Amino acid sequence: MWQKLTLCTSLLLAATAPTRAETAPASTSPDWEAIFRALPQPANIKETMRRMSARPHHVGSPYDKDNAEWLRDRFKEFGWDAQIETFYVLFPTPKTRLLEMTSPSRFSAKLEEPAEAKDPTSRQKSEQLPSYNAYSIDGDVRGPLVYVNYGRQQDYEELEKQGISVRGAIVIARYGESWRGIKPKVAAEHGAIGCIIYSDPRDDGYAAGDVFPDGPMRNKDGVQRGSVADLPTYPGDPLTPGVGATKDAKRLDIKDAKTLTAIPVLPISYGDAQPLLAAMTGPLAPPSWRGGLPITYHLGSGPAQVHLKLAFNWDIKPIYDVIATIPGRAFPDQWVIRGNHHDAWVNGADDPLSGMSAMLEEARALGVLLKQGWQPQRTIVYTAWDGEEPGLLGSTEWVEQHGDELAQKAVIYINTDDSGRGFLDVAGSHTLEKFINAVARDVEDPEAKVSLWKRWQAHQIVTGTAEERREARSRPDLRIDALGSGSDFTPFLQHNGVASLAIGFSGEDQAGVYHSVYDDFYHYTHFSDTDFVYGRALAQTAGTAVIRMADAQLMPFEFTDIADTVQTYITQIKHMLEQKQDEARERNREVEDGLFVTTGDPRHPTTTPKAAAVPPALNFAPLDNVSTALADAAQRYARAADKARGQLSHDPAALLRVNARLMQSERELLDPKGLPKREWYRHLLYAPGYYTGYAVKTMPGVRESIEQKDYANVAAEVGKLAQALQREVDLINGAAQDLEAIK
């Protein structure tokens, strides 16, 4: 159904905006989308990456500002309005970094990524930020080491079973599975006094592939920098939650900032980690905890004592957001927003410039269209964010500063960040699932020479489960993932309710240089999208989406996919609860039958589990009911939209009303009071996990209340969510009614 509608929209691309009817017949207007898609050039994308990655360009660095000004000037050169908007944010940089083992032998961690002869920019020592975790507090701690695997809640449960406490200890966790900022947060909750995070070679090193510079993977000295602010509580400047960090904004004292860590944290390489882990004793780590170092992994605590000393310059630094616009001809107050960050931890070729360079090429191509006479119906806003790496600073401060305006004007936000080679990778609002599926059908994959959609579908069939295969073959649209956090869509989607998409390519190459000095032009041009053809495909995809949304007569939001998705989330949550009930009942039975005592190994005593309350039955009926209503409303809207095809210009006022509703459809899913424990996050369908980080928790209020055993709160969360979905139902029915009235 949507394919036909898309075709129709496409023919009407430059056609009548309801309030400003034009008379040119559809068949004679240029196919601006097709014209656009022929314009992006790999060579330009490559040159942008080369230029912007030529020097380190982290927040506060000279080249960060230089890049922002260069970007602004490019936009202007391409015919856009462009300016830099500056905010002032807390950005700590290291003053002291010391990690040493004091017993059973002495060892000082190197904490240094050496220059590689083959890799020119790895030599830019004077401008590189050293390896550290931003927003770790200062600290000077000594204690025994305990290995905590990925540092998740369940890892501490396993430690407790083994009789190991981290109280007073310095934990060493490996990167992966949970977002890095979760590791010190959970460690501190369990009484640890310091946290070391290392990249294990099994996850990110020689076990995963040849190491840099001979291959793409992390070598023994590579370190993953990164923010450890408590982003699942709120992103952005830690001192200005909820408001833009303008020069004279009211700021918290540093000591009152809720998102700084409670304990000092330092990331290290596996070269530095190996002597520490090798010196540990205590129980053998469980099989799934063992990494790829050539040692036996022990839990500790034992003779290995370490000293961790960290001090930071707690400076306020300027960040430079580049905001470029093409005003909409018909609807200047309806904004189609596209963004990517420009700051990096060091040279940042993959992260963020693979996405940024494609976006700038889109901007150039749109500029070419402008010169050929095209002007979008809606305003197009291209944004290049600064300060994403420390904590989505540039996007969050801008969204907070312009929140009221965005609430009125934002139609969509489309993000790209690091992107490589392979298969289309889309996550976002499910009201846009059909939209982005349609876009993917119109862009060619540069390797397979079929549409991106065809290759995406083939990938899902070849790698999927039986159920996934069935859906990939028969469902009208391929499923897109929900968004958690980890890039600049977060403030748009989760704070302001702007329907969002994140787009990239992945699946054919691996890389192990994330947030290291080796994420640079040399690496990207040897091990990733080396000829930038996927960069071009990314520009074609995102640009097509922008043009299509900016010029659509009826905004291509759609609701059968979100209705279906909501249904799957409800089912998942019910299953999760049932599983927890079954597990608790079974464990209690085993406890009562004394099975843990009977099977215990006296040479390796473990804590005997205790019987625990079985999760209660919970009332999901309000969700079931509203889910049915949502499916009905979605069907009604789809029928109405189908029927109104070709007649939309008969009633411009009605079309205006429908589009005004559609723009607001994601907003209905917000709760102005926010989620439990974190009011900044307002979206009731999607949030980053409070205890997992980037990865999404869908229906987070309900799901996390169950996961955190706060069963008493579930009814309230179910109620809030059901109300939000009911508002969505009402909005959809209202839009359908308006469409039904068009004759």
Added chain:
Amino acid sequence: MWQKLTLCTSLLLAATAPTRAETAPASTSPDWEAIFRALPQPANIKETMRRMSARPHHVGSPYDKDNAEWLRDRFKEFGWDAQIETFYVLFPTPKTRLLEMTSPSRFSAKLEEPAEAKDPTSRQKSEQLPSYNAYSIDGDVRGPLVYVNYGRQQDYEELEKQGISVRGAIVIARYGESWRGIKPKVAAEHGAIGCIIYSDPRDDGYAAGDVFPDGPMRNKDGVQRGSVADLPTYPGDPLTPGVGATKDAKRLDIKDAKTLTAIPVLPISYGDAQPLLAAMTGPLAPPSWRGGLPITYHLGSGPAQVHLKLAFNWDIKPIYDVIATIPGRAFPDQWVIRGNHHDAWVNGADDPLSGMSAMLEEARALGVLLKQGWQPQRTIVYTAWDGEEPGLLGSTEWVEQHGDELAQKAVIYINTDDSGRGFLDVAGSHTLEKFINAVARDVEDPEAKVSLWKRWQAHQIVTGTAEERREARSRPDLRIDALGSGSDFTPFLQHNGVASLAIGFSGEDQAGVYHSVYDDFYHYTHFSDTDFVYGRALAQTAGTAVIRMADAQLMPFEFTDIADTVQTYITQIKHMLEQKQDEARERNREVEDGLFVTTGDPRHPTTTPKAAAVPPALNFAPLDNVSTALADAAQRYARAADKARGQLSHDPAALLRVNARLMQSERELLDPKGLPKREWYRHLLYAPGYYTGYAVKTMPGVRESIEQKDYANVAAEVGKLAQALQREVDLINGAAQDLEAIK
């Protein structure tokens, strides 16, 4: 039901044998089982292990003969008849062992397990067999290296997908997953000219635990010796298949022996493997192929060229089987046979002496009973096999030599081999499942102080799936595994149809010294059943089983468990076929839809799968029908046995007939023509996998015909199996009829 019957049998232990009725009332006869179980002493087991592991005692070594003679003398000292039976077998030992890398750099493998200062017997260099694989052919080959993971059929399919051929190459495979002899067999079938097998530290080294001598796991120099004869074709002396290798037996020429390898094979340590694997290039090994070395695993072939040169002394050596007997009072021609091997690859504390030492302590305790006036109703035969390590030589030759007699007289064979600490581990004939469950209820676990059965059950509940938990809780008997191969039960069970059990303890300790010089008294007494209390429990368990079977009025065979088990095997095979059909249909659809082309990565081209025939539907109705008949007959027999309880002595002739049938019940499952491609293996329910080795394939004729895509043969195999099961049904009905007639 069986518990009651057992109790009854136990009261009647020394009571009336049908042909020699005695009048002593059951209640006054001693409880010989209970008396027996109080006798085994850990200190004796420890001393036996110390004595027998004091020097290397492989086939042909002075201490091998010395141990045999010492054992014989112990049996005699304990009051048994005992003698040594000698066979003469082909036993190659190394003359030349050379493995060197000739490019891209030069490296010579050390091929040496050094003495460890802490470990006294590791210094006995002059008597140790060097590390090698017995029955590798001589060879002098040079070629590129290809890494083949575990060297299974499916590993070569993956290599083919990656476009890698092993033709003309020397393969390097890791130990594990398939039995070692399978690796050169499959390699040669694919055209390889040599085979290196190494112990990867992920499976058997530092990744699994601390390494020897600080811990139990394999250190960088540890090598797993072992036979690579094609034992799934036939075990025993390669030159005398099917007949005893007596001095003047007719022997094949070495060149005609079917079980020698086709290509030279050498086992190496991970210390020796690392430089070879590190030098390889070619495609990255798939994730599941990557081991625990601190390198990136590649498939080859690339610049790494190796030279492998092996030559052996192809000697005929004597082997010394120790055969000890206590004649049965009532039924001297009904033999209850118990066995364990005494030869080792080097000092062999765990393998085989952990089982051997417990067995000798049983023999001592049975001798004590003899002195107290007990004499078993049936003949007890205790056997200590030589030459198990090279290929079950001692047991196979003895069984082949005494095949006709065994067919008449053997009631049961009970094997132990290496045994440690933890949970009872039983595999065997399912006609004995209820029997061994009952025995396990009567022996106490030395750690948990509950019955072995209770702890075994608890372990199955705590570690099992939901279905396994349900069964462990509600099924009358805990399930025992089926037997494949890997120890001396094989000729009894699979060649001669003697119902067999293999018993041991495991689950609490790990060890990485299998078939190395470090499997010795120091290792066992530091890292395994250090106080030999599980050795005592093993003696108590096996000895109780021996006494109970030797003295039982009605032999404790039972058929409801085998009927249930046969049903599960039929279901498994049907599911396997369905799954293969589904997979083939799905793959063909993906091939026809071009999905492999669409998803292919041009930088890493792989072979596109081809459409292949979907396995046909097959007729399992004969098995379904006979399975129903088997369940009915088993129920009938159970009812009849229950009803006849207490009245068995009323009709000694009928009881004789019943026991004669029961003794033959396993024999009915043989086919004298043997399995496809390997006539030596005659059991139609259990066999080692032709392409997997030790691990069992149940219903092997049917299952392997499907696995090997020989669908045309399935009907014949189903027919043979159904006939065998029908013979079993007839036997059971006959036995039931006899019991029903007892009034």
